[in-house]
Amino acid sequence: MSNVFDTLVERGFVAQCTDEAGLKSLFDKEQVSFYIGFDPTADSLHAGHFIALMAMAHMQRAGHRPICLVGGGTGTVGDPSGRTDMRKVLTDEQIEHNCNCFKEQIARFIDFKGGKAIMANNGDWLRKLNYIDLLRDVGACFTVNRMLAAECYKQRWEKGLTFLEFNYMVMQAYDFLELNRRYGCKLQMGGDDQWSNIIAGVELNRRKNGTTVYGLTNKLLTKSDGKKMGKTAGGALWLDAEKTSPYEFYQYWRNVDDADVEKCLALLTFLPMEEVHELASREGAAINESKAVLAYEVTKIVHGEEAAKQAKAGAEKMFGGAGGTAEDMPKVAGKPGEKLLDVLTRGNVFASKGEGRRLIKQNGLTLNDAKVTDENYTLTEADFSGENGTAVIRKGKKKHYQIVKD
CATH class of the missing domain: 3.10.290.10 (RNA-binding S4 domain)
Structure with missing residues (x-):
């Protein structure tokens, strides 16, 4: 049986790992509990989250146990990673609503039956912490100069970094410590912009409990020119059908650049890599057929097979010369x-x-x-x-x- 780490590498997920050899060995020895965090900044997940969900699904298919962590606590602060300004502060009611929306969406991708996965909310422990106790318990494990060297903070240093946001790394590291204590979680995964935060959690587990845990980051979903993928004229490409219709979702992937077809097929579908390579190798008009396969497969995963069929039929109706309008058109x-x-x-x-x-x-x-x-x-x-x-x-x-x- 192949190691899931090799699968993630082959499909292009892996960006950085704290200990590649150690993690591969762990995957061979046991079912690994791992987590990915989702901060409730909106009432729907978007295409940027989708790559994390796919990585999580590959891990679960290989027999490992996902812990899906919604940020009912970290969402009160907001992650400064990749930001040039401070995130909008959400009310407790907005955070709770968004967390519930996330839970419902995540359940479409991850199998929670029979304890195969865990849904957790970091508000359950972060909101109960006493500030002085937290400072005494974990504050000594962080040095300010090392935190300021982190990329997520360096980018904000010139324009101003609030003390509120400065605490985010401590909160995320504490999540890893708590999940290890509660569920035996040994791996945190996330986007490559989370590298500094993930390292902080790995180090906190080592210093507080003498526990060896691991960090693994996924490549961010970008186009061949380096720009972020998943943006439309109306903003983000949402996974909620009410915010981005299945037809519009299908059309987005149908219209990706030729150079991005292989990457998207590998990261965002479950098609075997042999088929991915064959589809991506096509040229001229034939590559458009590969894009149609990509659009159908991604839409099927996100919105279901029936919605994917309708979106495909609508697109063919519009572009196949049959005339009329498609019901699923935005x-x-x-x-x-x-x-x-x-x-x-x-x-x-x-x-x-x-x-x-x-x-x-x-x-x-x-x-x-x-x-x-x-x-x-x-x-x-x-x-x-x-x-x-x-x-x-x-x-x-x-x-x-x-x-x-x-």
Whole structure:
């Protein structure tokens, strides 16, 4: 039986590891309890979380036990990693709501039946800690100069780092200590931007309990040009169908760059690597078939097989020359008498009116198969002549939306 570490390396997940040889040996010897943390910064997980969920699913398929940790405690502070400014402070009610949304979504990817996985909330212990006791218990294990050397803090040092955020590393390290005590957790996984925080947890376990634990980071989901993947005109690519429809989700992966097909197939599907290599090796028009496979497989994992089939059928209906509109196409609300630019900006088709004006000048916007040339165009009753009284917008060559009367 192959070692799951080799599987993660082969598929491109592994970025850094505290002790590769030791961790591989541990995987061979026992079922390893490991955790990944999810801070409830919104009411849905997004594409950036998806790579972590896939890594967790591969680990569980290999017989190891996931601990899915939602940040009911760390969410009160907010992780400064990768940030140029302080995160918005959430209320306790918002944090609880977001945590519940996360739990429901995570359960679609991880099997919790029969104790195969654990769902935990760090608010259960972090919110009960006495500040002075915490300082005396773990404060001496952290040196300020070493913390400031961490990349997550160095990036913020010039612009200002609050004492609130400075405590985040201590809180995350304490999570690892507590999970080790409660569940025998021996591995923390996370995105590569979490490396400093993960090392802090490994070191805290060693100093407080003399326990050997491990840290492993996954590569972040980036495009071939190094930019983050999973951003749309309306913001993040959400895993919640109400925030990003299955059709829009499918279309995002159908439209990835040719150079990113192999990476996405390896990281975000369960297809065998032989098939991944074959699909990614295609050239010309054939690579588009590979992108359709990618889009279907990813949408199936996130939204289910039926939604994936509908999204695929909708895309083929739009791009296969059959005409009409797809029911699952992203929808925006509008009505006769409104300026088209206002409707599309409000509906997040455009990030700004400036973007919309530029696209119109470039002849990149179509309303019901007619080019839009007037940035001040006002919708009329005749525009809503499609299925169920809708209008169809094409942005660029590939992105389609429905305008539905509000």
